[in-house]
Amino acid sequence: MSFMKSILGGAAALALGAGAALADPAIIFDLGGKFDKSFNEAAFTGAQRWADETGGSFREIELQNEAQREQALRRFAEAGSNPIVMAGFAFADALGKVAPDYPDTKFAVIDVNWLSMPNVRGIGFNEHEGSYLVGMMAAQASESGVVGFVGGMDIPLIRRFGCGYAQGVKAVNPNATVIANMTGTTPAAWNDPVKGSELTKAQISQGADVVFAAAGGTGVGVLQTAADEGILSIGVDSNQNYLHSGKVLTSMLKRVDIAVYEAFTAGNNLETGNFMGAVGFAMDEHNASLVTADMQAKVEAAEAAIAGGSLSVHNYTDDETCPAVSF
């Protein structure tokens, strides 16, 4: 009897605890894990920045298997977390099922901009445009006229990166060669630095002297090998220039951190609908010696032209073809 009592007491305490945590935001990281130095980590950085600035706290979970997507969404929603942010397009399916059941909870999902639900904010990114900019940077820094691209998992999204990059390269040097490799075709390709390193070595042996990694955690191996072998590399998603100071040419920024930060800051007033997040390239003290004022001016001019609409970059996912490179 007393055993039963203590169990029920415990359940009641849990229920009360859940009530007290009302309106704390929550974030769900994808299977890659939150410290991938790239996509998920950018999301974590945004959440942490919010926590540091406001002194608030947030719930978080790194998923272990597919069945947990829906479960985590529902449990956080039931516990009163609001808004709930998801990092990754793989949540689209689960969110489509869950969101209508919790009309009072706001959801924000990164890399998904095709759901239209009254309580969902979709945040897409023009990765091809950011990649175009770093592609221009790569072509200007390259002496051999051969540049490399290492993608993570071979999905249309990553081809969009690669295609934008190749267009940027060709815009500066029409005779340049772009070598594009994908790490794999499974989610394991997001976290395989050893394979990333091998691909980089293979590209170096084909003459590449700048390599762009759009591969999540795999990119850590690409950047490491590039630094070891004395060529330049380009990071992705987060600013990765600091990883090998003076050896990373720049990073293609996909401001997932800003998207998460803004969602957390907006709280329950989160504006729903589909939005585009910011992309760009990273300049800081770690790559100042690598980028000349002339290079930077050219890339900034292109950035302005894209923003102004006078320059359009072909988006691979529009028609699944790429004029500049074949995968």
Add this chain to the structure above:
Amino acid sequence: MDVMPKWADVVLVPLFSLVLAAFLSALLILAIGESPGEALKLMVEGTLLRSAGWGYMLYYTTNFIFTGLAVSIAFHASLFNIGGEGQAMMGGLGVSLVCLFIPWPHWSLAIVGASVGAAVFGMIWAGLPAYLQAKRGSHIVITTIMFNFIAAGILNFFLVGALKPKGSMDPATANFPASTHLPTFEDMAQLLGFEKMFRSAPANVSFFIALLACVVVWYLIWRSPLGYEIRALGKSGPAARYAGVGSVKIIMITMMISGALCGLMAVNTTQGESERLILNFTEGAGFIGIAVALMGRSHPVGVFLAALLFGFLYQGGAELALWTKIPREMIIVIQALVILFTGALTLMVRAPLEQLFFAIRRG
């Protein structure tokens, strides 16, 4: 040396192993600065005191029953099938082909078709290594684990190619038509008038197929001539051959049954849960099946209980990940400790227990 009475071997040894594993896990959780009592409370509350928790636990349990039975039936013939992952993947392919390309009028027919598809694909995938073992002597452990990689490659080939809807990012098939969706425990509870039971939990009717499989396997192993031949071959190959048991035939049949059981797991995960074929739907259940079979002493009842335990650990692990700061790697370590103690270290636990037992009996 004397042996312990059977009940002590069956009940005390696993129980003692569990206590040891729990104790070590508690130390680990203490070491990273969380409270083990709190963690246990979360696991129990999130799993056993909520109907949705049960729904998730039984969903995982269903997978583990299938793979556990598959491994144990192979154990009876002294075959070590570690290809459960691959056989389940191929089973998933079978399920999705059946569900996508045949217009089923009702789920009750679809589940039969999907089960046959899953079983046949799993059977073929286990049959190839079995043939190599029986005819060529290629060791089954090596070939089955290699076949896991081949299966992953084949699944991948279809999911990034022919079966993927155009323009989709996910390596996954299109959603199965609604008429193939299996009733979940939530649907069944609603039929019985309980509105809020098992809310959106993935457990579904394939749990009952798993229970049925337990009974069938029990009958097959202990009550049928085929089961007798399987066990005879497992105990002593030469003796069985001398008695007229065809070892090639028995190896083939045993492995194919084993593969079929692994394949059936995909009915639960693919048709029951995700309602489309996704890349990593097996979630390691093929390997957990080995631990389940070891802990369950290759007996269907034991397999069922062990599968429940692992279902509890999986769902409890999810609760820990949701509400504490315990990193997911640590949760895997805790699950691994249970596997280590219940599976690999039974002998270490059994010997001292046996001595203790006889000391008490003598004294």
